[in-house]
Every structure is written in structure tokens, then in C-alpha cells.
Amino acid sequence: MDRFELICPAGTPAALRAAVEAGADAVYLGFRDETNARNFPGLNFTRQDLAESIAFAHARRVQVFVAINTYPEAGNLAPWHRAVDDAARLKADAVILADLGLLDYAARTHPELRLHLSVQASAANAEAIRLYRDAFGVRRIVLPRVLTVPEIAKLNAEVDVETEVFVFGGLCPMAEGRCSLSSYATGLSPNKQGVCSPASHVRYEPRGKALASTLGGFTINVFGEGENAGYPTLCKGRFVARDTAAYLFEEPTSLNAMDLLPELKSAGVRALKIEGRQRGKAYIGAVVRAYREALDAFAAGRPVPRIDLQAMVEGGTQTTGAYTRAWR
Amino acid sequence: MRDPDAVLDADAESIADGRARLIEAELSRAGLGLVLRMGDRGSGLLLDRLVRLLAIRHPRAFVAMREMPDARVLIEPTDARVALLLRVGPELSLRLRPCQARKDGAAATDGMADAVISGPYARLLDLLEGRIDGDALFFRRELSIAGDTALIVALRNTLDGEEMDLLADALSFAGPLASLLPVLRRNAGPLLDRLADARRLLPPPLKWGIARIEARLPGFGPGREA
Amino acid sequence: MKPSLTLGPVLFNWSVDRWCDFYARIADEAPVDTVVVGEIVCHKRAPFFAVAMQSVVERLAAAGKTVWLASPILVGSERERAAMRELVSPGNALSDATMIEANDMGALALLAGRPHAVGPTINVYNEATLGWLAGRGAVAVSLPAELPAASVAALAKAAAGVGTAVEVQAWGRAPLAISARCYHARAHGLHKDGCQFVCAGDPDGMPVATMDGQPFLTVNGTQTLSHGYLCLAEELEELTAMGVGRFRLSPQVVDMVRVAEAFRDLLDGRREGGAVAAELAGLTEAPLVNGFFHDSAGARRIVGASHRV
Known part of the structure; x- marks a missing residue:
């Protein structure tokens, strides 16, 4: 073969x-x-x-x-x-x-x-x-x-x-090409503009010793001191469901x-x-x-x-x- | 079929490379400190010359940087007294700024820059030359960024698209000094040891003296004892 | 052609009783023209509804509704494939009598040459794709939620040329993503294979907030939807002027009969978009959003944007 x-x-x-x-x-x-x-x-x-x-x-x-x-x-x-x-x-x-x-x-x-x-x-x-x-x-x-x-x-x-x-x-934890998460938060999507969670809509803000990442104004993650960071990709963010903050879709x-x-x-x-x-x-x-x-x-x-x-x-x-x- | 000796040689070579890189970082950091002391006008002229030279050497990246919208990026080492302020766009320029003492990496940039990238000097140098993966550094929190993220990504991608050797480029416009870089790289080990010894031997109040030693090294010229 | 209303498939894991009651009420009271029925999110839920499917379809048809059967969104595993083939292949008594709305390319492949509808999870972003689909038998195409007005206008124009109807979602949470992984199960510390159907506990989806407590998304098993309810009541006039002939209302736990009546009033010119949007906003705690249509973030609500190229 x-x-x-x-x-x-x-x-x-x-x-x-x-x-x-x-x-x-x-x-x-x-x-x-x-x-x-x-x-x-x-x-x-x-x-x-x-x-x-x-x-x-x-x-x-x-x-x-x-x-x-x-x-x-x-x-x-x-x-x-x-x-x-x-x-x-x-x-x-x-x-x-x-x-x-x-x-x-x-x-x-x-x-x-x-x-x-x-x-x-x-x-x-x-x-x-x-x-x-x-x-x-x-x-x-x-x-x-x-x-x-x-x-x-x-x-x-x-x-x-x-x-x-x-x-x-x-x-990608989602089926590719069938995802509008990025455009929901930013207006820019992989399918239309060829971008996902674009850098133009990403901000990093220090919060004490933690580091928060935001996308289109939505907080995508907050990394504690010394914690490894990931891309501020929406589906790799930490969110709150059932009163628990966790990597709901996929870990970084x-x-x-x-x-x-x-x-x-x-x-x-x-x-x-x-x-x-x-x-x-x-x-x-x-x-x-x-x-x-x-x-x-x-x-x-x-x-x-x-x-x-x-x-x-x-x-x-x-x-x-x-x-x-x-x-x- | 690998020759075991060759492997050893390769390892020795890679250790020597690593040491050479360290000393380059040390020296260029010290060098930048000296340029800062030349005053705004002097350092400005020097840096303009450097930018012109780099633009000739790396037309692709510099055309791309000039095509970017006018914006300023502060490249701020966490372990040096001097930061680089890079203005991209049609008015492309490079300036030095004293590092601000700050508690967190993303404190207000006082309107000086649209974006700030900070981290250990040696890492920033590696990053500028595309020797190391910026994303990996960021994941490990060795680099931090603030302000206009897209600007930093654009700059990173543009510089990564070049095969740059900033030190060789920087030295080459100093004429005969350029020929010293290969020598420097070959002798990195002993030189680094000298630097490290000097640091150890000097009592804190005399730390300034290290700058003199470092200042002497790029040219290998005779200098006064510290 | 007079614009019409489509009720999309129920996306959430409602109890069979609730599901049947819902469709009975739709049959009796809701002024919608087409009802699309089927479990399109998770094949594990499908058997529960399959037992009641025949009677629901008959009930709706008897009430004068056009009934379409929807194929699943994600078809990867053997079981999903088998279910999709059974639904779509000729010889299925139920689907022979009704039209199929294809939601994945596999179903679309099997429908070639037969009249069918194309659901919003098949990517139709431009006139070339729409024309190609029309050539293979697509009589209606429901557009992806993220398309901006300019694209909708261009597609509606092209569709008129090839005799295909174009549909736009005008109400309900926007579907944003589909996965092989079940996030409902994951949030409950479970695995998809042993999910205990925990999604049934969230008939309007599981709320997902940011770490700052801002409501953001909605999880429905393997599907992710918007938190905001998509509402294009204020844009309806503009949409019909573009030539969009069909409007999709996606079922939520709110009173869908009232929603359908409001949109019917709008289409018939009895009420104004602003008044309808204001009424509908009162039905749910979630905000109404329309950003996608205005070429902005989908989570946004753009008010009074009437300028258009």
C-alpha cells in the first residue's frame, strides 16, 4: 500500500x-x-x-x-x-x-x-x-x-x-463550515470572511494577576495566574452552564x-x-x-x-x- | 545510520548555538541601552538608518508594514530598560523608549501605542526573527499582549514571513563590525562566561559597570577597566 | 406570489406528549402555511417521536397545512446514515406523500431529481450554489441565518429567475453550530452514549453565560443556538420587497400561535413591524436580535436601520 x-x-x-x-x-x-x-x-x-x-x-x-x-x-x-x-x-x-x-x-x-x-x-x-x-x-x-x-x-x-x-x-469541536458562532459574536465568520474569532475583535485585559480574553465584547475566558492560555476562539472558551464555569465545548x-x-x-x-x-x-x-x-x-x-x-x-x-x- | 560522534558534535553545536544566541541577546540588549543614551536625535538618526537598511534587505515585509494602517506597537522587554516603539503604515519608523515601570503588562499605554507586546527580551528577539513560535509563547503566558490584537497578529505574521537575522542586519550597517558576528557566534561560550562572571563579581552599586563591558564587546576594541 | 409562513421543526427535546399537543394546537390555531416536522438534532431522540409522527403529519395535513419532513443536520455514524436513508429513499410511505427538507449533503444527494426543499443547515451563500441546487430539484431554499441583507437580496433575485422559493428565518433562536459531541451531556458530566437524555430538562435549551454572567448562547444537545431570539419583524417589509417569499418561525417554548398570528398580521399589512417586535419582545426574557441581517454581530439588535444598498 x-x-x-x-x-x-x-x-x-x-x-x-x-x-x-x-x-x-x-x-x-x-x-x-x-x-x-x-x-x-x-x-x-x-x-x-x-x-x-x-x-x-x-x-x-x-x-x-x-x-x-x-x-x-x-x-x-x-x-x-x-x-x-x-x-x-x-x-x-x-x-x-x-x-x-x-x-x-x-x-x-x-x-x-x-x-x-x-x-x-x-x-x-x-x-x-x-x-x-x-x-x-x-x-x-x-x-x-x-x-x-x-x-x-x-x-x-x-x-x-x-x-x-x-x-x-x-x-474544531463543531462540524466545520457549519458554524456561525464567530459571526454571532463579531459579525465575521469562517464561511463568509474566512476568519474565526478574528483578532480585530479580541482584547486581552489583565484582571489582577488573571488574564481575561474577550471577543466582540463577550468574555471568552479568564486565565488564572500561571494557567496556560489558549486562543480566544469562541468554542475553546470557558462558559457558565448549570452554575459551573467550564470548557463547555472543548478544552484549549x-x-x-x-x-x-x-x-x-x-x-x-x-x-x-x-x-x-x-x-x-x-x-x-x-x-x-x-x-x-x-x-x-x-x-x-x-x-x-x-x-x-x-x-x-x-x-x-x-x-x-x-x-x-x-x-x- | 548515524555516527555517534556526529550526534555528539551536533549536540555540542546546538549547545554552542544556544549560547551564541544568549550572548547575542545580551549584547543587543545592552546595545539598545547605549543607543537610548545617545538622545532622541542621535538615536532617531541611527534607527532611521537601520530601518532603511532592513527595508532594502527585506522588501516583502517592509512593503507590507508600510501598507498597514498607521499604528504604533510598543515592543517592551520585561527585563530591560528600553522598549522599541514601532510605527507601521506609511510613516514607518522605529524609536526607543525607556521602559515604564508598571505592575501589570497591560497598564495604560498613555496613548503612546495602539498595542503592546511584552515578554523577556531574548524571547522578543526570537519572535521578531521568527525563530520561535509566538503562539506557543503566548499559550505558556511568556508573552503578553494588550491593545489592538489584530495589529500584533498582522505584525507577527508579516515578520514571520521573512527570514531575518536582525543582529547580522544591525551590525552590517556598522561596516567592518559585521565581520565580527560570525567570530562572536563561534566564541559565544567564553564571552558569555565573561559576562556572567562580570555580573557576579560586581557589587550591586557597580552594576552600571556591566554596561561598559557589554559596550566594549561588540567591537572587541580596547576599553577601560570597569 | 403571496408570502407564506413556515413553522420549522421543533429543535428541542420535548416530551412526546408536549410535542403532539404542540402540533395539535398548531394544526388548529396557527396561521402558518407549511410545517416542517422531524427530529433533526439528535438521532437518539428520534425513536420517541417516530411513534407519533404519522398521526402528527396527518393531523397537520387535515388542517390544511403543507407538511414537509426534515432530514437530520449531522449524518456521520452508521445509525444516523441508516435513519437518513430510510427517511429520504423512495418507498417510505410517509415521505413519499410529503416533501423532504434536506439538512445535510447526503440527503441532498439521495433526493436528486425529485422535488425537495433545502434546509438552512445546507450552505447556500450565493446564486451559483442556489442555481445548481435548483437544477437538481430544489423548489425551496431556506437560507443560513448568518446571511446579511445584501446576500439575501441577491439570492432572492436569483431564485426568482430559476423558479425556486427563498426562505429566511424570522423568529426563534438562530442555529449556530452542530457537533458530534453532546454538550448537554458534557455539562452534566456524562458521555453522549450514556446521556440519560438530560437535554429533556431544558425545553428551550440550556442557557450558557460568559464568566462575567452575561447570557450568551443556548445548548441543545449537539446543537448550539443563540441566546437571543432572532426576530426580523421590523425587516419583513424589506424582505418581501427583495422577493423573499417564505418566512420561517422556529419553535420555542413561547406561545407560537401568537407568534404566527403576529407575523401573519404583518404579512397581511394589518400591523407594523415595530409594534409586532415590541409585542414579541414581551414573550421572552431573552433579547430579540437581528444583527446578522444588518451585517453585524448576530447577537446585536439594530434598531431603525432602513438604509440598504
Whole structure:
């Protein structure tokens, strides 16, 4: 059976070089606008950046995928169409899309362009996946982070299409692309603007020795002295339900599925994805290197080394997330 | 197949790297203190030159910083007497400010800055050069931020998109001094020991003397004994 | 075409008795045109309602309501898939007689070529997607709650061109997220598999406040909703002018007959939006919100915003 493909994030050309040098098989990235789901200030690629980065990556036999995975705005489809056109023109190896209308456009306009279905489309069952494959010729599905490994195995046994799963990084406890929590608090959403809990609406305020984070004026968390902090992402906040303040949705924690490589392999997963286009190149280099080492060991039948990524993770804790049933 | 000696060498190398980094941080921190003492006009001229040089070296980041809306970020080490005030936008500039003694990291910025990022000097330097993951530092509460979070994120992402070696850049515009950095890095261990010894030996009232030693080191020139 | 009112599916875990009584009263008294029925949040609750489904559907139909059956929002596990397939596939006596509102892409896939409705949890953000769906048999599309006015207007215009009706939620807590994880169970220190159906204790959802005590969200099992009640009474005239032909009222514990009557009066021009909003605000302790429509934070209430591009 084929080796796992390692799919790595890049928010800047420097991060792309770091990912390539650390052993990525493919790098995914987005343009510098609302067409991608990591539309953060100072991040992402101009057309020229993309051209240069593709040249750099291809020279080293590394693929480049362009995420155009927000939902185009009604009455304003042109930026999304241009993004697909430019990715095709600059010879990106695939585009990662979520919107039905945009998939339709890409399939009709660029029949030679390889289409991947973004996690933002949240295709969680065989029927949905078949639809994307048959209607648009989608070649690979990035699975939503709501499925257990046995469910992934069943899916792969049923539908003939490549699957890609997240193995490391930030973890959405909600079905991706179906969440308006951010826009409820701030007016800006992952689906529309490509941002979740945007920094523009985040404030940190010291409260004595504690640190409070607010989003759109709502208090998302209060960290005690010395307590590890997390992103001020709404679903990773601490809230009061039944008179108890707790991490109601998800603790500030990072996904790390390195221990599940054998199970993911038996489940028929084709590619493993690292989250974090918004993270710095130091993070990307360290995580990609660790996974490269682990995948090489796994492919050679050697024991997968224990690699310490603790320093990189949010809240200082790691989880296998939805891949194991207990998470639910 | 790894050669065990090579591993040892690599380890030794990484220890030497770590020490070199420490001394660079120490020296540049001291250097900034000296620049502050040049007075507003002198230090302003010097820093303008530095910014022009960095802009030539790192056009992508500097174009991006000039395209940002006009705003000021105070980069404030918790363990130094001098802070950096970076103005982004069309009027891009860098200035030094004495650190304010404050009880909590996010006290009012007195209108001086739109955002403040504070933490240990060495960490801030690592962060500016993209050597370390800012998010991880923030999770561990080693960095704290206040004010306009988006501004800090934009700046972080912009700087992280560069492969910067600020010290090499800063020294290079001092002409011949640039050639000393590799030497400095090679000899980091002994130099750091000298610094540490000096610190230990000096009684608190004479702490000022350390600045003299530190001041001498970048140039390796002859200097008076403290 | 005369604008119509849709009663969305009951999202909360009401007792079967309460659920049946609710629909009996809707059948008898509520001036709504379409009633969408089905347990769409949690497949574990579905068996309780399944026993009463047939009689509720018949009762509503006998009262002259158009009845649609809603498919579940999140379909991942084998059981969820089986339930969804059974509902949607031809041969199901109940669903052969009624139209299906698809709430996930799997159901949509199985409905290709048959007339169907598209529920608000399928992402329809633009005219290209709407056109594609219409081409496969979508006769009505209920838009996601987070769409701003400009998008709604563009979609309503496009829908008119392809003969599809566009619906906007005008009342009730806005659905914000769905998860494989059950937050009701989690808040009770339980696991989803052994949840003891604790969600039944919160017929209007479990209140979620910030650490400063500010009311914020509502948890309904695996679903998260707004704390504020979405209310577009004051925007209704503008919406109908855009060509939006259907308005969804999402059931809450408040008197839904009164809510339906108020919106009916509005649609018929008997009352003003401001007066209706004021009356409805008195039904609940939760604030009325409309921020999404005004391209602002969904939790906000924008008053008197009539300027529009």
C-alpha cells in the first residue's frame, strides 16, 4: 500500500520553505483575501508569492494545494473565480474547495484541475462524498473532524475516493463550515470572511494577576495566574452552564493523532494533514519535521518515535479528538 | 545510520548555538541601552538608518508594514530598560523608549501605542526573527499582549514571513563590525562566561559597570577597566 | 406570489406528549402555511417521536397545512446514515406523500431529481450554489441565518429567475453550530452514549453565560443556538420587497400561535413591524436580535436601520 502523504500548512512563503525543507509531501496555502478560511492579517500569498512558491516546491518534488474554501459572497463571485483561475494558471497541483457553486465553476472551467473537497464542506457520509465525486469529479475529500476511525474505515471501504484527515493542530469541536458562532459574536465568520474569532475583535485585559480574553465584547475566558492560555476562539472558551464555569465545548487543546497511524492506515486514509496556516514558521518546521520522522519510521516498519510536540500545543495538552468515540 | 560522534558534535553545536544566541541577546540588549543614551536625535538618526537598511534587505515585509494602517506597537522587554516603539503604515519608523515601570503588562499605554507586546527580551528577539513560535509563547503566558490584537497578529505574521537575522542586519550597517558576528557566534561560550562572571563579581552599586563591558564587546576594541 | 409562513421543526427535546399537543394546537390555531416536522438534532431522540409522527403529519395535513419532513443536520455514524436513508429513499410511505427538507449533503444527494426543499443547515451563500441546487430539484431554499441583507437580496433575485422559493428565518433562536459531541451531556458530566437524555430538562435549551454572567448562547444537545431570539419583524417589509417569499418561525417554548398570528398580521399589512417586535419582545426574557441581517454581530439588535444598498 502507498505511503501516507504529509500535507502541511503555510501562511507565508517563508513558512512554505520551512515546510518543504522539513519534509512535506504537499503544502496547502491560500490567497491574501477572503477566498480562504485563514484570512488573517499579514498572512497568505500574493499571485507572485504563489508563482515563486510553486517553483520552489516543484523543484523539490513537493506539491502545492491552494485552499479557496470560503463560500463566495452572493452577487460577488468574481474574486473566487479569479482565485480558481489563477491557481490553475500558476499550475497549482490542486485546489481545495467547499462551495457547490464554486466546485461547479471549477469543474466546468478547468476540467484538468484537480479538485479536493475542503473540510469546510463537512462531507461526513458516503452519500455526500459520492455526490461531490460524481457531480464535480472531486478526487480527494478532507474529512470533517467529527468522525471516529471506524467510521472513516467504513467510508473508505464504501466510496472510491481519496481521503485526507487532520492529524495535528487546532481542533474544531463543531462540524466545520457549519458554524456561525464567530459571526454571532463579531459579525465575521469562517464561511463568509474566512476568519474565526478574528483578532480585530479580541482584547486581552489583565484582571489582577488573571488574564481575561474577550471577543466582540463577550468574555471568552479568564486565565488564572500561571494557567496556560489558549486562543480566544469562541468554542475553546470557558462558559457558565448549570452554575459551573467550564470548557463547555472543548478544552484549549491540540489534536495529535501520531499514535493512531496504524489505525488510520488500516482505515484506508491516503493523506495526513497538519493544521496551522496561521502559525509561525518555527511551529511549522518543528511539527512537519516530527511527522516526517514518524511517517518514515512507520513506512519502514520501525517503531514510531515518541516525539515531543508538547511545547507547540495550545493549552499544553493534546487529544486524539473525535477519532476516538470517548470524545463525544 | 548515524555516527555517534556526529550526534555528539551536533549536540555540542546546538549547545554552542544556544549560547551564541544568549550572548547575542545580551549584547543587543545592552546595545539598545547605549543607543537610548545617545538622545532622541542621535538615536532617531541611527534607527532611521537601520530601518532603511532592513527595508532594502527585506522588501516583502517592509512593503507590507508600510501598507498597514498607521499604528504604533510598543515592543517592551520585561527585563530591560528600553522598549522599541514601532510605527507601521506609511510613516514607518522605529524609536526607543525607556521602559515604564508598571505592575501589570497591560497598564495604560498613555496613548503612546495602539498595542503592546511584552515578554523577556531574548524571547522578543526570537519572535521578531521568527525563530520561535509566538503562539506557543503566548499559550505558556511568556508573552503578553494588550491593545489592538489584530495589529500584533498582522505584525507577527508579516515578520514571520521573512527570514531575518536582525543582529547580522544591525551590525552590517556598522561596516567592518559585521565581520565580527560570525567570530562572536563561534566564541559565544567564553564571552558569555565573561559576562556572567562580570555580573557576579560586581557589587550591586557597580552594576552600571556591566554596561561598559557589554559596550566594549561588540567591537572587541580596547576599553577601560570597569 | 403571496408570502407564506413556515413553522420549522421543533429543535428541542420535548416530551412526546408536549410535542403532539404542540402540533395539535398548531394544526388548529396557527396561521402558518407549511410545517416542517422531524427530529433533526439528535438521532437518539428520534425513536420517541417516530411513534407519533404519522398521526402528527396527518393531523397537520387535515388542517390544511403543507407538511414537509426534515432530514437530520449531522449524518456521520452508521445509525444516523441508516435513519437518513430510510427517511429520504423512495418507498417510505410517509415521505413519499410529503416533501423532504434536506439538512445535510447526503440527503441532498439521495433526493436528486425529485422535488425537495433545502434546509438552512445546507450552505447556500450565493446564486451559483442556489442555481445548481435548483437544477437538481430544489423548489425551496431556506437560507443560513448568518446571511446579511445584501446576500439575501441577491439570492432572492436569483431564485426568482430559476423558479425556486427563498426562505429566511424570522423568529426563534438562530442555529449556530452542530457537533458530534453532546454538550448537554458534557455539562452534566456524562458521555453522549450514556446521556440519560438530560437535554429533556431544558425545553428551550440550556442557557450558557460568559464568566462575567452575561447570557450568551443556548445548548441543545449537539446543537448550539443563540441566546437571543432572532426576530426580523421590523425587516419583513424589506424582505418581501427583495422577493423573499417564505418566512420561517422556529419553535420555542413561547406561545407560537401568537407568534404566527403576529407575523401573519404583518404579512397581511394589518400591523407594523415595530409594534409586532415590541409585542414579541414581551414573550421572552431573552433579547430579540437581528444583527446578522444588518451585517453585524448576530447577537446585536439594530434598531431603525432602513438604509440598504
